[in-house]
Amino acid sequence: SQQGEEDPQALSIQEGENATMNCSYKTSINNLQWYRQNSGRGLVHLILIRSNEREKHSGRLRVTLDTSKKSSSLLITASRAADTASYFCATDARGDKIIFGKGTRLHILP
Amino acid sequence: GAGVSQSPSNKVTEKGKDVELRCDPISGHTALYWYRQRLGQGLEFLIYFQGNSAPDKSGLPSDRFSAERTGESVSTLTIQRTQQEDSAVYLCASSGDYSAYEQYFGPGTRLTVT
Numbered sequence: 451s452q453q454g455e456e457d458p459q460a461l462s463i464q465e466g467e468n469a470t471m472n473c474s475y476k477t478s479i480n481n482l483q484w485y486r487q488n489s490g491r492g493l494v495h496l497i498l499i500r501s502n503e504r505e506k507h508s509g510r511l512r513v514t515l516d517t518s519k520k521s522s523s524l525l526i527t528a529s530r531a532a533d534t535a536s537y538f539c540a541t542d543a544r545g546d547k548i549i550f551g552k553g554t555r556l557h558i559l560p
Numbered sequence: 561g562a563g564v565s566q567s568p569s570n571k572v573t574e575k576g577k578d579v580e581l582r583c584d585p586i587s588g589h590t591a592l593y594w595y596r597q598r599l600g601q602g603l604e605f606l607i608y609f610q611g612n613s614a615p616d617k618s619g620l621p622s623d624r625f626s627a628e629r630t631g632e633s634v635s636t637l638t639i640q641r642t643q644q645e646d647s648a649v650y651l652c653a654s655s656g657d658y659s660a661y662e663q664y665f666g667p668g669t670r671l672t673v674t
Contacts (some may be wrong), residue, residue: 483662483663485663491649491651491667491668492564492651492665492666492667492668493603493651493653493663493665494665495662495663495664498661498662538602538603540663547593547605547608547616548593548663549605550595550602550603550605551602552601552602553602553603
């Protein structure tokens, strides 16, 4: 069964606004990762957060992890047109293979 | 250094034919994954190789699908007797470990079955 599920499925916001995407998962994990996909091809790694971490930052990205709720959020601040993409969370079930969610399609409006 | 490469980038084949997709991972990466992504959908896990361990084939959708990997190098995904529902982008990714490291993705092979 799917390990991670992103929410919402699609999101449209104005350029300059913040975008928040959520990921929920089912079993205990060692790590959670977020990836971005442009134009339906290869994914690019954004950030990895370990199960003993609660928050992590990378540039305009902020990721939180709540292991008690089995959920994570990805916040993109001051969004830009180039942020238009699909965003996926990826989780490992206790160190097993990595499974991706179905993704959130983010569209930044000019 | 070179990233993950996949070939061909596009493949059009007739229903019933066999196809072979190739993935060249980053040198030294022990883990290699194959995923399938249908248009507008998420990534569907197919198969996972980790070092010399037996591959995890739990995601292969049918016995028409198979994959091999030679040591810690090239992998091939073979689809026999292709069906129209096999049309998708097939993505390969490699990493230094199974979960503790980021995955590096290839550009994918877009397979169209007519």
